[in-house]
Amino acid sequence: MVAELISVGTEILLGNITNTNARYLAEECAALGLSCYTQVTVGDNPGRLEEAVATALSRSDVVILTGGLGPTEDDLTKETVAKVLGLPLVEDPHSRQRIEDYFKKGIHRPPTDNNWKQAMIIEGCQVVDNHNGTAPGLIVTTAGEKQVILLPGPPGELYPMFEEAIRPFLEKLTSQIIYSRTVKIGGMGESYVADQIQDLLENQTNPTIAPYAKIGEVHLRVTARAATKKEAKKLIRPVIRELKKRFGKSIYTTRNEVTLEDKFISLLEKYGLTVTTAESCSGGLLSGRLINVAGASDVINRCFVTYANEAKQDLLGVKNSTLRKYGAVSPQTAREMAKGAARAAKSQVALSVTGIAGPGGGTSEKPVGLVYIGCYVKGHTEVIECHFSGNRQKVREGTVARAIDFGRRCVMKYGK
Template identity: 30%
Template sequence: MEQVFASIITIGDELLIGQVVDTNSAWMAQELNKAGIWLKRRVAVGDNKQEILNALDDQSRDTQIILITGGLGPTADDITKPVLCDYFGGKMVVDQNTLAHVKYLFEQVFRRPITERNLKQAEVPDVCTVLHNTRGSAPGMWFEKNGRVFVSLPGVPHEMKGLMTNEVLPRLQQHFTMPFISHRTLLTAGIGESYLADKIQTWEEKLPAHFKLAYLPNYGMVRLRITGSGPDKQQLEEALDTEFSKVKALVKEWMVVDEDLPLHVVIGNLLKQQGKTMSTAESCTGGYIAHLITSVSGSSAYYKGSIVSYANEIKEKVLNVSPETMKAGGAVSEATVKEMVLGAVAALNTDYALATSGIMGPDGGSPEKPVGMVWVAVGNRNKVVTQLFNFRFDRMRNIEMTAINALNLLRKFIAEQA
C-alpha cells in the first residue's frame, strides 16, 4: 500500500501581496491528513496563465493529487477555468445542472437580477467532472490526466469546505487505496521546547520508524503530536496508544490536556464538569480573552460575560476597585487586579473570574513599568492568586501572550478546587 501525496495550488494576486490570508490550505491539509493523504507542498501563484500552467506541471510530477483553489469567480481576473480548459485540451460548455442552480440562487435565494456574467458561472470544460457546489454559484471541477487527479475549487472558504466535505474527499477515498493515518496530541505548559526534548529524548529515539513526533510551540506552550501510518487501523491505533501512554508519563508534570484542544476549550470543559461559571475583567487585553472563550459554541453554559475596564474610572465605578488602591499602585499593580477579580465575581455573579492589567505598547511604558509588564489575577470569592509577567513582543503578541498565560493560571486554579 503506497502513500498518496497531494499538493495545493492557491491562485490569486491578493494572496501573493498579502491582501488576503490563505486559510484554505491549512484547513484542506488537516482534512486530507485525516483521510490518509499526505500533503507534500503548498504553492501560491498569481492570476497569470503561464504561472498557473507551470505550477500544474511542477506539482503533478511527484504528487498524485493536485488541489487548486481560487480564480473561479465571474470577473475578468478569474482565469482558472479557461486555463484549465487549455491545459486539459477541452472546450467550454454550459453545464445544465449548474445553470439551473445559478438561476435558482439569484431568483430564489439572492432575489436580485441575474446577468450574463453570472450565467457564465455555469460554463465548464467538457473534459471535467462537475462537482455540485451547494453553497455557491461556482462549481468544482474534477480532472484526470496521466494517473493524476486535479480538482479545482472556489476560493471562498465556506464554499470550498462544502465541496471538499461532500464531493472531493469521498471521491478521493474511492479513487485511491491509502494507508491509515492517526495522531495523538498533548499540550504542555511551563516547560520550554528544548528542555521538553531533553526530557523525552530516550523515548523519542526508540519510536518505531513509521511514527513521527512533532514539537509545536506557541505562546509559551508546547504541543507534542505523534503521527503514525500503516495498513491496519487497529494495530496502528493500539501502537499509538502505547507510545502515547509512555510520553504522557514522562511529561505529566507539565501536561495541560492529552487532547488536541486549545486552552480556552480545556477551561470550558473543566467548568462544565464542575457545574461552575466564570467571568473576565479585562483591561490591557481589551476583551480578547472574552472573544476566545465565546468562540466556542455552548460557552454560555459556563461563561457569563466580561467587564472591559480599559479606563480607570470603569475599574473603580463598575468593578469597585478602591480609589486608594489605584492611587497607591496604579492600574498595573497586584492589588488592582486582585480587586478586579473580586469585583467581576460580585458584579457578574460567577464562581471564578480572571483579570488582566498591563502595558501592551508600543507606548505607555516607564522605567518602573516597562512595556510588556502585565499583572494577572484569577480566583473566586474566597481566594485570589496573582502572577506578574514581563513580555517583550509587539502589541498584539503581548495581548495574545497575556491571554494564554491568564487562561492557564485560571485552569490551574480551577483544577485545584476540584
C-alpha cells in the first residue's frame, strides 16, 4: 500500500518553520508498512494544492495532508480536497459544539465568526476529534476506496491525533499485522551504530531494522510483518536480543514511548536518589529537559545556572585557584561544579556542564564545541570530555543529551 504526504503552508516553503510533521509521518508510515515514495510541500494556493491532491490520488492509496485547517481565509485544505473529490462541505454539529466548549473552558471568550469555519467538514467523512485544538481531523474514503486524511498543522495537535486515531485506522487497512519496537541507544553516533550492525542491515528481510539519528542518541526501529501480533513479536525477539548483545548498557530502553530523560528520572526514583544540575554553557537547558518529565519534582529540588565564574565560586564553591589555573572550561572545574552542586542542594546525584557553545570564544587549545560534563553520585565523581559540532543551539542540545546519558550510566554504576 502506497502513502503520499502533502504538507500545506507557504511558511514551510519559505523556510520560516521546519517541517517536522513530514519527518514524523514518514517514520510512522514506514513503521506501519506503508510505502512512502513521494512527499510534496505546497503553499497556500488553491490551484497548486488542487493539482497536488489530484496527482497524489492518481498514484497513491493513502494521501495524508497536514496544515491548512485553520480559521483564516488562506486555510483552504478542506475546501480544495472537497473540490477534487466532488463533495460538498457541511457543518458538523458535534465539531461546532466542541469548538464552543473549547473557547468557553480554555480561552474564556466566545468564538469569532471565522472559528465556525473549522466546524465545516467534507460530506460523508469520518471526523477525528482534536483534543488539543479546534480543527478536527477528517478521513475521507473515496469512491475508488482510497483514503484521504486531513490533519491539523501544529505538531502539538497532529501527533496526539495520529497516535490516538489515525494509526489505529491505518493498521486496519493492511492485510498483515505490522509490529515495531524501538531500541534506543544513548551516547553513540549514527555512523558507529550503523557500522556495528552492517551485517544485520545487509541481510535483513523480515524483520527489518531502520536506524534514525537523534541528537545525542540513535534509535533502531525493528519492524516485523506477520499474520498475528504474537507471531510478529516472536520474529522481533531474537533481533532485540542480538542488539542488546552488541550494545549492552548503551541501550536505555526498547519501549517506543520512553525518552532518555524518562529513563534517567525513573532510575533516580528506583534508587531513592535526588539530583541537581550545575550548568554553564547549557544555561538551564539541561534542567529544563529533566523537568519535562512528569513526576520530576520527586527527585529534583533545586538547580543552578552558573554562567559567570563568580557564580561558580559563590553558589558551587569552585576554587578561585582552579579557575585561574585551568579555566572555566576544564575537567577540574566540571568536577568541582558537580561536587559543589551536590553539596549545595543536598543531593546524592549532580550533573555539571561547562564548555564553549560558540560561535565565538574558542581557541586552538579549547575550540568551539569543547564541553566537559561532570557527574557526582554518592561520593563518586567522573568527568568526560566531549566535542560537538554545529551551531550554538546544536552544541547545547548535544551537550544536554550526552549529560543525561552520562548521568544514567553513572547512576547505574554507583547509585545502587
